[in-house]
Amino acid sequence: MTQKALDNITVLDFSHLLQGPFATQLLADLGANVIKVERPGKGDLFRSLTFNNQWVGGSESPNFLAWNRNKRSLALDLKDPRAKEIIYKIVETADVVVQNFRPGVLDRLGFGYADLARINPRIIYCSGSGYGDSGPYVTRPGQDMLLQGLTGIAAATGRADGPPVPVGSGFADQIGAMNMVYGILSALLWRERSGEGQEIKVDLLSALLAHQGQEMLMAMNFNKDFQRPNSGIGHPGMDAPFGVYPTKDGWVTVAMSPYKTFVGILGDESLLAYDDPKTLFDQRDEIWGKLAALTKTWTTHDLIEALLAADIWCGEVKTHLRVAEDPQVQHMNAITSYEHPKAGTVKVVAPAVKFSKTPATVERPAPLVGEHTEEILREYGLDKL
Template sequence: MGALSHIKVLDFTHLLAGPLATQMMGDMGADIIKIERPGEGDLYRRLPPFLNTRINGESPHFLAWNRNKRSLAVDLKAPEARSILLDMAKTIDVVVENFRPGVMERLGLGYDDFAGVNPGIIFCSSSGYGETGPIADRPGQDLLLQGVSGFLSMTGTKGERPTPLGISLADQLCSYHIVYAVLAAVIHRMNTGRGQYIEVDMLRSCLAHQGQELLYTMTLGADFERPASGIGHPGMPAPFGVYKTADGWITISMNPIVRLADVLGLPELAHSDDNTLWTDRDRIHALIEERTIAAPTAEWIKALLGAGLWAGEVNSLGDVVELPQARHLNAFSSYEHPVAGTVHVVNVPVTLSETPGEITRPAPRVGEHSREILRGFGHSDEVIQAWIEAGVIGELEETVPAQTASCAQA
């Protein structure tokens, strides 16, 4: 049984930041009831296909972030929806939403509405820039936050276009802040019986993960400048960076320059002091790369690691899925989806000896569990059918046998 198996969550989230957060809770056993609009569902079901590809018509976006959830399709604008959801809230522990600020309140489903029927409820609002403030109404999409938060200014090479991160990191940092805030509130409620309102935003989540860089900027009044060499971190001296080899790329991190100079066969580097490693880092980067490009990655990794130096390969995702260490850690899994078939996924990324996380449900289809969920809250089939006929509740039209998710290694 998962560590959060006693927690029931109403999930009003969509796209990535909120759904990943609730998926993590679901991985640990929480009962996640995903609220979706009838027919259309989560926007991620309908966005342009990831890499222009769908899996038997299903969106990889949605499949990646919505396992271990049940789907209840509700028209939130229908007058009956509010009473249905607030009635459910009497036995709900957590509500998570990531609409733009004010949307839930206008629907009559804000924190005060939920707390009015359940004072112990924990209500988490997640947004791009916070619930109030001069840019709170802006769209909170990952690329936009990478720019506003300063992430983009730290990547790429001097004088060239800043390079966005290849993953939606701003979204996912926000996800982790949602989870730790909710868990902190759950512990507080266990001790006091009191619920509370939580605000999480992508902007502060990104700022929190630039702690050392922003401390430097604020304390010393100096900004960072990206080096021309594209060294991996604008605040680090040589040899920290990415280097071309004869057949790929390697990373070289912080290392004793004398030992590195010996392995590379660059005696002129051996006497570089800390100031030189900083002021001449572009020249030193070029000098090191003249050596690394002469041999393949595997040779350099063997030589550098053999000398006790910090270095690593630059793997493609195709390399990563075959990485022996990832396989050893059971980092990948799969589940069976009734439409998409076998979906290979990243497994629960932490190991708990007593309450391990697991994948027990595939990502749901829109309204797949509407009747099941509402029956569980005491509503009769006649009442549920009336709501379905009125368009208040949506259900899955196609009947497909329920599938059991698999945690077998992919």
């Protein structure tokens, strides 16, 4: 087996749903020994949730399968005194703990940072939450769409004559997961230098604000919110022609590109009358409509080819199913699969970061609940449950 960057790192993973499991899957892809602690019988809540009542292989949740490969499952009732003995034994030599329970839950069970740091001062303990661990929102559910609404993303997305639009994926949770990994890897590097572990706290509210840095800066420093356009302009702060345009058979995207060149390709010089920065912003909906009337006369393929030939920044709008078949996606081997004992062959997105010497790989399917309990207990010299 190829050596991996995190081969010597053990992660004790109490997390569930998306934020924590995606973070620990990223670590597992890099070789970390991730021990996923789950409820006996039921496991991670994502095992029982799915989209549109669709189950891979007839029984397995795609939501769970997506975020839990390369891990082993240890089934424990955390309220059972025997569980504390097992967890404390693993913590003696573990490197990282990840959890995204509501604030205070694991502390009350004896698995908080202070409890585990007494056993292993080198432990790195990463907690994820919706709103931090104090304040007026601390008891609120920290769910992805709720955070998108609260932090301005939904209000800035969509058309002015329609409702706010959440992003079509678990954006808040995934940004939170990336922040977890960023924090954990930084803490591991610091521990190599200092010998000291530490506690890391990641919350979705702060994560989403940080990833809207330019939008927040504009709003706060000019004391003015962005106004959503009524058209397919792609960002509330941008002018024409930035946006999404219809074709005969689909849609294309056009990013920052010379307006004059774009109009020249579409063949209506009368539109050059709009070509100044103030007009392109103030009248962007009107301009978009006139441009869209022209793009509708092209096929997607022909328009993309013409725009690329003129060095216009453009692309095709594709569905998830179509992008999986995209030639660049296939060239990059961005889609892979694993064999699952119940779901069969599961197609998944491959690890995104490429390493020349320690590549990330998919070697284990998402585990069954408690599948590795006895194996893990043997490794730590513990008796069967």
